[in-house]
Amino acid sequence: MPFFQSPKPTEVGPKHPLRKPLLDALRPRIEGDLKQPVLFRVTKLHVLGDFAFVVCEPRTPADKPIDFKKTHYKSEIDQQVFDGATTYALLKKIGGKWKAVEHVIGPTDVAWSNWAGPPHNAPKALLGLP
Template sequence: MVASLGLASAGTAQSLREPAKGSSERAAILDALRPAVEAEMRGSVEFVVTTMRAAPNWAFVQVEPQRPGGGSIDLAQTGFRDEADMMDGLTVFALVSFQGGRWNLVDHVVGPTDVAYAGWSERYGVPAKLLGLEE
């Protein structure tokens, strides 16, 4: 699967866009991430989007998960309760790929204290610009 994901075109970096709020594309990108985050947060979540950049077959997002209706998530009640002292909050960074007619989660990280997604460009073949990194 990783080999097929590495086929990003050179033109991808030129065509970055932010899917519109309320659009079906934006919802589909977030829905690709939701099951993994809900499992880690041990309950339903909604996302406050900080960053969303999409290219023809890739999307990169930075989101703040919260409980439906805006409630905060108690770290002690999540799968991260034993890692709280090594985390910088619950910010989620994710890479999503459009394949097979739908958006699919490729990788994500929760609460990193560094730029944990810096290696995704090389690992998955996505443009560094999509990740907000210099090319």
């Protein structure tokens, strides 16, 4: 067993005080991308240090699926390189406030793996990377 183990991410559940600030920081970025208001169905929300990693599905305010064919993702859907509504996002605490710095919707691969390198250098443990 190694002498030093890297810290483990903290799960941010529904009643955790960071949940609302994190999702509120992500919301404008996703709403800007999709050009519509959204709410989130969260699959994973973890924090480690000044970073947060979110796996979620954006939904309409009525909690219905978003019709991605009515967004700029239509061409990816038509080319069969869009793998559904699952959204991955990286947030970073900057100047004491959470800010969404990266996101990807419907990737067909591990599109977030490069977030562990420059310019973000997010903890690999947070992203679920070896």
